[in-house]
Amino acid sequence: MKQLIKKRATKQVQLFLLSLLLMMAGVSCQNGTSEKGKVSSQKGNRYDAQIRKLMSKMTLEEKIGQLNMLSGDGAVTGPITNTNVVKEIKEGHVGAMLNCYTASYTRKLMEIAIDSTRLHIPLLFGYDVIHGERTIFPIPLGESCSWDLKLMEKTARIAAIEASAEGVQWTFAPMVDIARDPRWGRVMEGAGEDPWYGSLVAKAKVRGFQGNDLSNDSTILACVKHGVAYGAPIAGRDYNTVDMSMRTLLGVYMPPYHAAVEAGVATAMSAFNDLNGTPCTANSWIWNTMFRKEWGFKGFVVSDYTSINELIPHGVAKNLFDADVLAFNAGVDMDMVGNGYIKNLKKAVEEGLVSEKEIDSSVYRILKAKFELGLFDNPYKYCNEEREKNDTLTPQHLAVAREDARESMVLLKNSDHLLPFSKKIKSIAIIGPLGNDKSDMIGSWSAAGDRNTEPVSLLEGIKNKLGNKVRILYAKGTDIDSHSTEGFAQAVSVAKEADVVLLALGEGDYMTGEASSRANIDLPGNQRELADAVIKANKRTAVVLMNGRPLTISHLNEVAPAILEAWFSGTEAGNAIADVVFGDYNPSGKLTMTFPRCVGQIPIFYSHMNTGRPYSPTNHYTTHYLDCPNTPLYPFGYGLSYTKFQYDSLKVDKKVMTTKDTLRVSVVLKNVGNYDGTEVAQLYIRDMVGSVTRPVKELRGFKRVFLKKGESKKLVFKLTNQDLSFYRKDMTFGSEPGSFEVFVGGNSATQYKTNFVLK
Ligand code: NOJ
Secondary structure, eight states, X not given: OHHHHHHHOOHHHHHHHHHHHHHHTTOOOOTTSOGGGOGGGGTTSTTHHHXXXXXXXXOHHHHHHHTEEEEOOOOSSSOOOOHHHHHHHHTTOOSEEESOOSHHHHHHHHHHHHXXXXXXOOOEEEEOOSSOSSSOOOOHHHHHTTOOHHHHHHHHHHHHHHHHHTTOOEEOOOBOOOOOOTTSGGGGGSOOSOHHHHHXXXXXXXXXXXXXXXXXXXXXXXXXXXXXXXXXXXXXXXXXXXXXXXXXIIIIISHHHHHHHHTTOSEEEEOSSEETTEEGGGOHIIIIIIIIIITOOOSEEEOOTTTTTTHHHHTSOSSHHHHHHHXXXXXXXXXXXXXXXXXXXXXXXXTTSSOHHHHHHHHHHHHHHHHHTTTTTOTTTTOOHHHHHHSSSOHHXXXXXXXXXXXXXXXXXXXXXXXXXOTXXXXXXXXXXXXXXXXXXXXXXXXXXXXXXXXXOHHHHHHHHHTTSSEEEEEOOXXXXXXXXXXXXXXXXXXXXXXXXXEEEEOOGGGSSTTOOOSOOSOSTTHHHHHHHHHHHOSOEEEEEEOSSOOOOHHHHHHOSEXXXXXXXXXXXXXXXXXXXXXXXXXXXXXXXXXXXXXXXOSOOSSOBOOSSOOBTTBSSSSOOSSSOSSOSBOTTOOBOSSOEEEEEEEESOSEEOTTOOEEEEEEEXXXXXXXXXXXXXXXXXXXXXXXXXXXXXXXXXXXXXXXXXXXXXXXXXXXXXXXXXXXXXXXEEOOSEEEEEEEESSTTOOOEEEEEEO
16 A cells, blocks of 8 residues: 555655655745745746836835835825825835725825835735625624535625725735634634635635636735634634644645635735744745645735734744844745834845845735736726725625525524514514624624624614514613623513513624634623523523624523524624524524534534544543533534425445546435425545544535425535545555545534445
């Protein structure tokens, strides 16, 4: 078998293995060996001649100016108050700006760059358009639970249309960090725990933002972030160290970045964290070896916010000068807000620590992006007041936001079919700290969305749905993070008075996102006590959760008859929740991140190894906790529907496949319940024996299928050698012959399986 594996290792793989060894030994590819030096590598580019002509006129200082990004004052329509920024732009010291939007504000800054600089090079405006610009969609973790890749591409498309109308040509998205630790606040920004699924979402998002043609007025540059493995900080604390095996890094954490590169992502962002001893912003292996050499990434790399300066506290640079040399030679082209490149790179070139040729390569990449966007033809094409008025927050965009929000919601529990509520009820009570909230339910990173006025609250959504035919009562009960029980009595009283109750619980939006890790991921404050009191007062209580991460809600799961996970679902949140609660939409979302029973289980994910002592209830000396089961509260892929689906007749079209074959796995899915509905049917594989240990399950297929009640459909999934491949014992990527199990079902706990052999 070893022989076979060796045969499959290509020359490229050998080079890659060498680079791995170098990385492990802490050696970076610099001067001479770096891909950065190859200015000529982009000769085929259609703007090549123009870029070279422009660069031939640029002084070294002007070139370095292109590598510098400053932050705007965030003013929407007001004057530009940061006079330093104005001065720096005039002096040709700025290539890009962040935190600037609106057509008029970006136009003012652009005018300074065009009118006052020697070479009239346009600025690039970048912004965190994470889940929408004006129309805000569900947070990415929520949206990923829709498993609707087309819709995810569409929402990125709309975000790009709106952002580009407000002067923004570059979004710092998608965030593709695999997240298996819900204590980490940034799990809300990505697509959850699975690398295979995360890669598909990464591609859909890049396609949505960038479209086919960057010169189109409504497409923008995407930025894959945070390179790399930012999602695995020790203990879930943001910015903390990441320490992981090369196999996990390559097999689990890197694939979504690679997928984004394959989709043609224009830019990438280096992460804050250190990784196996080297901060990502000083890590040549990530940028020069993997992104550029291995994956053929042709775009430019921007640091994260002052992440170059942070090489000093990381303890790998004595001062900012050294930090700049390290970061630049590691392949980071643009300095976000750190003000270091602009100060130090000229001297670094003079001292021979950085080569001018490499500076040229970086400048080339940045100018190429500006040419591709069409900024040299018309620098003001994205500052279009007319479009800003007509193309943002449109009824069409809001309709998509509502559809997206509905599809994102996951029904976690529904005893005795409590949901959907009948519209014929006489009264309903909306209770809870998020019952009449706007600003939290939109979620962190809400870009240009007006969080205080634009989101539809749950109370408003219910009113919109029921009009004045039904009596609607409301009580807040408690604040999101309060321990006061002052409002409990009123909450209990309205709960008793109403036919049914919607209890809106969850987190504040500030509790997830950057720098928002939590050591305890229960419902904050005294919401659990409020839930106990309200449910005791009215058994017909359905909980609506609004939050940005999996929470530990074992107790709630015991006491609440129904729980709908609504996430922070954006501008149309209230309307979308009302659609689901009253049955105008049958929930179809499935979790993309495991819900633990308690924090002690974290990190918890479905795709774990079997271990040498898999848990057995009859053998104490097997892997387990004394005080908590191993299993999650809700597994990856889990989500209920108002109807019921049944899987039957699972078959493979051949029992033995070769590496050249495509295996067809078929199953019959039937809607056996009482409602029409959509099921996300999932396929998992297990490689039974490998040269290294293999996960108990790995997602390799899914289908989102709508079935009328009583209807059934044969689903056919395809598996190829690529799906069975992994980083083997010798770190080459490929499959190994042997037995596989293949599982199909409605979530990752499915045991409905068959098997086949790879020859
Ligand atoms: C820091 C965050 O880590 C990153 O995701 C974001 O894009 C930048 N700040 C810019 O706001």
